[in-house]
Amino acid sequence: MALSGAVGVAAMMPDPVTASSSVGASAPQTVSVKLKVNGESQSVQCDARTTLLDFIRDHLRLTGTKKGCDHGQCGACTVAVNGDRINSCLSLAAMHDGDSIETIEGLAKQGKLHPMQAAFITHDGFQCGFCTSGQIMSAVALLDEHANGQPSHVTDDIADKAIELSDGEIRERMSGNICRCSAYPNIVAAIRDVAARR
Numbered sequence: 001m002a003l004s005g006a007v008g009v010a011a012m013m014p015d016p017v018t019a020s021s022s023v024g025a026s027a028p029q030t031v032s033v034k035l036k037v038n039g040e041s042q043s044v045q046c047d048a049r050t051t052l053l054d055f056i057r058d059h060l061r062l063t064g065t066k067k068g069c070d071h072g073q074c075g076a077c078t079v080a081v082n083g084d085r086i087n088s089c090l091s092l093a094a095m096h097d098g099d100s101i102e103t104i105e106g107l108a109k110q111g112k113l114h115p116m117q118a119a120f121i122t123h124d125g126f127q128c129g130f131c132t133s134g135q136i137m138s139a140v141a142l143l144d145e146h147a148n149g150q151p152s153h154v155t156d157d158i159a160d161k162a163i164e165l166s167d168g169e170i171r172e173r174m175s176g177n178i179c180r181c182s183a184y185p186n187i188v189a190a191i192r193d194v195a196a197r198r
C-alpha cells in the first residue's frame with residue numbers, strides 16, 4: 001500500500017543517524033604548511049580546514065593574535081602577510097604555504113618596543129587590551145600603505161600621492177578594527193604621533 005502525506009515524506013527522508021555517519025566517514029584531510037612567522041621557518045601538519053588564526057594560536061602557540069568574532073568583523077586577529085594586513089580568521093593556513101607572516105610578537109626587536117607599541121602606551125590607546133594587538137598590527141600597516149600613496153575611501157583625490165594623514169583618514173583606515181572599550185581618540189592620537197615622527 002502506498003504511503004501518503006506526511007508519513008510518505010518521512011519514509012523517504014534519510015535516517016539522520018545514517019546520514020550523519022556517512023558524512024563523518026571521510027576523515028579530515030591533513031596538509032603540511034611551511035611558512036615563516038616573525039622570521040622563523042615553521043613546518044606544521046594541520047587539518048586542511050584550519051584558519052590562519054587557529055594555526056597561529058593553537059599550532060604555534062602565539063596567542064598575542066586574538067580571536068574576537070571569528071568572522072571578519074572585529075579586526076582582533078589582524079596579522080601581516082607578506083607586508084599586507086589581513087584578518088587571519090578569514091584565511092586558511094593552507095593558503096599561506098611559503099608566505100611570510102608577522103604577528104604582534106614579531107614587532108619588538110631586541111627587547112625594544114616598536115614605536116607604535118610605545119605610542120599606544122604613551123597615549124593610553126587601550127583599556128582591556130583585547131583588541132590592541134590587532135589595532136597595532138593595523139596601525140603599522142596603515143602607515144606603510146599611506147607612505148606608498150594608497151588612497152582610502154575618504155581620500156579626496158585618489159591620484160594624489162602625498163595624501164594628508166588627517167584624523168579622518170586614520171579613522172577610515174582603522175575602521176576594520178573595533179574597540180569595545182572605545183579607546184578610539186587615543187588610538188588615533190598614537191598613530192598620529194608615530195606618523196609625525198616618521
Ligand code: FES
Nearest residue numbers: 068069070075089
Ligand atoms: Fe577575525 Fe574578528 S576575529 S575579524
Ligand code: FES
Nearest residue numbers: 127129179180181
Ligand atoms: Fe578593550 Fe579595545 S581596549 S576592546
